[in-house]
């Protein structure tokens with residue numbers, strides 16, 4: 139009762155405070171619109187915001203730096219006023235974000251939340267309405283980000299010999315953030331926010347929160363300093379010993395794609411911070427609203443605002459920023475095309491998590507058909523196939539052909555529906571290009587459509603995105619291996635699509651040749667409990683995250699095991715202590731040699 143009264147008073151007071159700030163803000167700068175009210179303001183003055191077509195959507199011209207301090211103030215008071223209804227860091231309730239009530243995202247640079255002179259609109263993947271306004275920093279607006287990164291020395295914000303208390307600080311921040319993410323209200327907020335921008339089922343979106351929460355728990359307390367564990371080796375004489383340290387890179391950049399709006403950027407960001415780096419984070423603008431909110435949460439948990447910069451811009455401007463700011467290391471997660479470009483532009487100072495063309499081989503022992511069919515369905519079609527670990531090709535041993543595997547996979551695929559987002563918009567491949575790909579495959583002799591292959595119906599997903607039924611195309615193994623077909627068949631389609639093929643007992647070498655020839659070696663699954671079969675396949679393949687056994691899957695990047703490609707020295711990892719150490723720190727050896735000199739030491743002859 140008493141608590142309820144206090145809460146009501148707090149609500150009235152914070153609403154009152156917000157109102158005062160708004161009035162003061164408008165008085166100080168009458169030509170400026172408040173967050174979320176640009177359109178209202180423009181309407182009031184009988185003017186439309188200026189818009190130009192740009193990539194995904196539209197741009198609007200906004201006023202400059204003068205309003206920023208007031209905006210920062212307003213945003214923090216707005217947060218306070220919402221805190222009784224939504225998580226305190228939420229700038230808008232998820233269900234309110236829409237064409238009529240668009241959300242706005244801000245950049246964070248040198249400790250300040252800022253807008254940009256140019257903005258772009260993100261289109262709602264479910265109905266095409268412009269629903270999130272995001273800064274679109276142009277090349278001439280990069281300077282503050284370059285300047286901010288340049289302030290961080292190469293020896294980082296902390297390292298094993300300096301500012302050691304920050305290791306403990308990050309342990310505390312992680313503990314608090316883990317606690318926050320464990321709250322149902324917070325977890326539900328992030329789950330639904332992810333669903334809004336990267337449509338996937340509630341369970342799939344929630345898995346990102348779960349993994350992030352467990353990851354933060356894992357690095358609570360003293361675990362951050364344990365990441366920087368060093369070692370010492372006795373030297374050659376008295377006073378000499380060598381110490382191997384995990385040293386930060388200092389200024390670093392993180393670039394992440396749209397498909398895991400929280401998990402990928404958060405885990406990489408925290409890893410970078412734990413090891414003493416200052417990261418500049420760029421998340422695909424389509425989904426950056428999620429990390430913007432996570433940064434608010436982290437600030438609430440004690441993260442210094444100057445420790446991370448956050449930019450919303452397109453790939454071209456980001457590329458330029460990297461060349462100008464010259465981060466000591468860039469972690470890139472995304473397509474192989476961009477990965478290869480950055481590797482050259484940044485002269486190899488990169489770690490890469492790029493495309494996946496992930497294979498699954500079913501061995502000779504046929505059992506648990508229902509289970510295997512269900513895992514195939516999840517691997518190929520959950521998140522509408524938009525996981526880098528999605529099952530791209532299924533090699534079936536001949537013994538599985540007479541089982542009901544394919545028909546079971548088909549019925550599972552047909553259960554998927556747009557209403558619960560078990561199938562939904564594909565954000566980087568259009569319907570036409572996916573269907574065109576299917577048609578090209580069907581020209582290959584012996585190939586056939588197993589199921590799917592049609593556009594989704596009765597929806598308002600805009601044409602810039604894709605919408606097709608979960609689809610499987612059969613292509614004979616001998617045809618796959620032909621030079622004329624191999625590239626086409628092994629092209630990653632980042633949507634609900636897979637290739638299926640079968641092999642005879644004596645054709646296993648052909649299957650392994652196909653896997654060897656693929657250029658991406660991210661995830662794989664060997665579905666068999668036959669130890670000799672497992673040994674043969676595992677010993678002749680390379681994929682970085684490989685599941686083996688009758689329950690094997692291709693997807694799954696939990697915090698408890700390494701996830702990343704193998705076979706490439708530039709390959710990064712995510713999630714585990716090893717991944718963090720490999721990606722976010724380098725080895726430094728300090729050889730202490732303090733003497734004393736041996737008694738009666740004399741200068742020896744030159745050598």
Ligand SMILES: NC(=O)c1ccc[n+]([C@@H]2O[C@H](COP(=O)([O-])OP(=O)(O)OC[C@H]3O[C@@H](n4cnc5c(N)ncnc54)[C@H](O)[C@@H]3O)[C@@H](O)[C@H]2O)c1
Nearest residue numbers: 394395421422453456457472473476491492493494526566
């Ligand atoms: N290996 C992994 O862990 C992993 C995880 C998720 C996604 N992926 C891959 O990501 C791809 C899907 O994402 P996408 O199509 O959006 O990828 P993408 O390469 O087009 O974009 C990824 C990010 O890079 C930015 N970017 C684009 N060009 C850039 C440039 N020249 N310089 C700097 N930044 C640039 C984008 O704005 C985005 O933030 C798939 O190939 C998928 O397999 C890999």
